[in-house]
Amino acid sequence: MINSYLKYTDKGIFCIPGKFYLDPWKPVDRAIISHGHADHARPGMKHYLCHHFTTPVIQHRISSDISVVSKAYGEVTDIHGVKVSLHPAGHLIGSSQIRLEYKGEVAVFSGDYKVAPDGLSAPFEPVQCHTFITESTFGLPIYRWEPQEVLFNKIKNWVSQNQAKGYTSIFLGYSLGKAQRIMKLVEGLGQVYVHTAIENVNKAIESAGFPLPDRQIMNIENKTDMEGKIVVAPPALFGSKMIKKIPHGRTAMCSGWMQVRGSRRWRAVDAGFAVSDHADWDGLLGAIKATEASKVFVTHGYQATLAKYLNEKGYEAYELLTGYGEKDEAGVDTENEENKPV
């Protein structure tokens, strides 16, 4: 048991009185979904509940005829006496922490989150609770992100150096989340071309009423159009023929794992920017503290390390093994797995 009404099962975290699961990794009847990444929003659930902006994304990724209920941030839904509400997690557009209250006892499930604002997703809001279930993707003190403006300057310098030499700046980032973030970061630096896989997600997000920066769809038939411009593509295309065809391409990988030299050099890209959609070490500790929770459950990432450290700091902390952060069959689409040092 996680608290008096949440239970850890082999399908996911189950709310006993509410009869629903939080981001279940196996098919269940009712699932509340924190965000649209494939390891959190899986196919096969009879009913989904998620944020407005997440709905078109999971419809695009899973199926257009799934049963799904959309909610706004802060809107409270009563499910069999459990008060359920979604709160901004700052991970990507529509990403939510899930707050549950039953008989005065509050639990918050973080999903994936990032505390620093990125100018795109609704900024993370700490939610007070008794029990906090937190992710730990970057739960080591070596992972501490530079401020957004420092990162922006680095990226801007790289792009303008490339432009000065007539090189095409190619950014690799997951189609949901990272790609939109990169589009926002490079907005105004030059014409942006995006791969169709990214544009499909863009359209889904825009269909929910969220406008994204200007871009064009890359068409390799007209590759010379892209010369000296900016291209955003999914990381799976790294080293592919399509990327190689782009004239004078210089490639940058954008991922929190790029913080470590070994990971940067492993990919043999031209540049690596530690741009992450997850909280860094200080972010995790700060967020946990802000919840004022006394009990903390640590999921996917460096769960053992973070739980041990929290215990030493006076929390009652446990690690929780979940199905998050694992690669799905369709390939990697989140930051959890790919590029992670072992």
Place this chain on the structure above:
Amino acid sequence: MKHFSQLISTVEMTNKTNAKIDALAHYFDTAPDTDKLHLITLFTGKRRRRPVRTNLMREWCLEITGYPEWLFQECYSTVGDLGETIALILPQPTHRLDRSLSTWMSEIKSLESMEEEKVESYVKDAWMGLEPQERFIFNKLIGGSFRIGISKKTLVNGLAKHTGRQPAQLMHSLMGQWSPENISFQELVSGEHINYDDSRPYPFCLAYPIDKSVEDLGDADDWQAEYKWDGIRGQVVRRNEKTFIWSRGEELVTPQFPEIIEAFQGVKDDVVIDGEILPLKDGNVLLFNDLQKRLNRKNVTKKLLTEVPVEFYIYDCLEWNGIDIREKPLSFRRQKLQGLVASIQSPVVHMPKLIAFTKWDELHPVRENARSVNSEGLMLKERNSPYHTGRKKGDWWKWKVDPLTIDAVMIYAQRGHGRRSGHYTDYTLAVRDGDNLVTIAKAYSGLTDKEITEVSRFVRQNAIEKFGPVRTVKPELVFEIAFEGIALSRRHKSGVALRFPRIKRWRKDKSAADIDTLESVKQLIYHG
């Protein structure tokens, strides 16, 4: 340090040699002269004793951060590099230090004679005055060695691009004896110091593995064949009655081989000889493993000299009576050697006989049986070839024996270093011995990056036990391993030692039930 930090960032990110050369040339174009000299020292210099012990640096870092030791350890094992771990976990800098590379390097050198307290405050002040990337570089400077993918050759090419001078001449200059304190950058690149330097070696001429059938090399009469030996390629420089031995890694190894020095004692002429340092006992060539005992030692004891005696097999002559004869034909150069060997009259120096052949056909069986004399195969050289600088295709070829292979299962995995530090790249492999598995070899190379990623994922999901950085894994993954030789060994648990084992391919079609047995491996010793 800004230029330098920029250079490191560029170089470590690219695997394109030309991009590295450009970055180096750009550095030489923009950095001050003293910094250039220090940069060259850093990438060519010998390892210094580190002025600050690593455990002190770790201790100070823990003091600043307040983190528990185990958390530091956890970080270190993820990053795989102490200097980088410290650079990443320290808090944001509190001030900004802007010093040149040469200032940092000489300050760090002066730490050697400082009291510990002063060293501590110097290091802590530097840490808190630098950005993470600069901190990392600072920590590496303290360590005295930098391994970031700048080879001596890349460095020389960058320098050549900057100065417009010949790479070979620059290689000479850098290989000579100098230190940034007693030479200027201009003097170094113009090679003013090397005329006075008796030890000056020539760049080694290297051969490629043959990429066609020998018959396609043309007329057999134009070629010479000799056994290829797996010792240490060495260059003996004898000038002004002083002898120096250079290894192929362009390091002076003179003190490690006193018997060779002694043999050259009486030589009056100035000569430079290329050859192979080989361990031999009672006329038989020993294994490379034995020779390793002689390497990287400060003192070669009498005991070691009798246990692993070495001899020098002469291949080529680069300088004769003080004249560079590298452009003369090989046959001419070898003629010179014959007289020399006769005059030396030492049991330690030999000029191995060429393998006589008139048709290529005759060479095939010789090569196939090379392993019986502990040779790796044959070397084919064009009789008219000059002694090239570095690796040139066409005149010299390695024609090695096909390696031996066995199938073995992975039982331990360990993380790699440098760019491979995020993956499991070092594997311990086993064969079957009755109901048990027995370690047969360690292999570090042969898989593609994609395969390594896949194996790493397997290791993460199938690790049974953790011993520091080592993971015990379920014995499931089968690899075909290739190796150059095999011998009985008392030091190995399995009783056999493999020479230069590496992964030939991942046998996804095989399971642990299909691997070789110790018995079948030992058969190779007798029938190999």
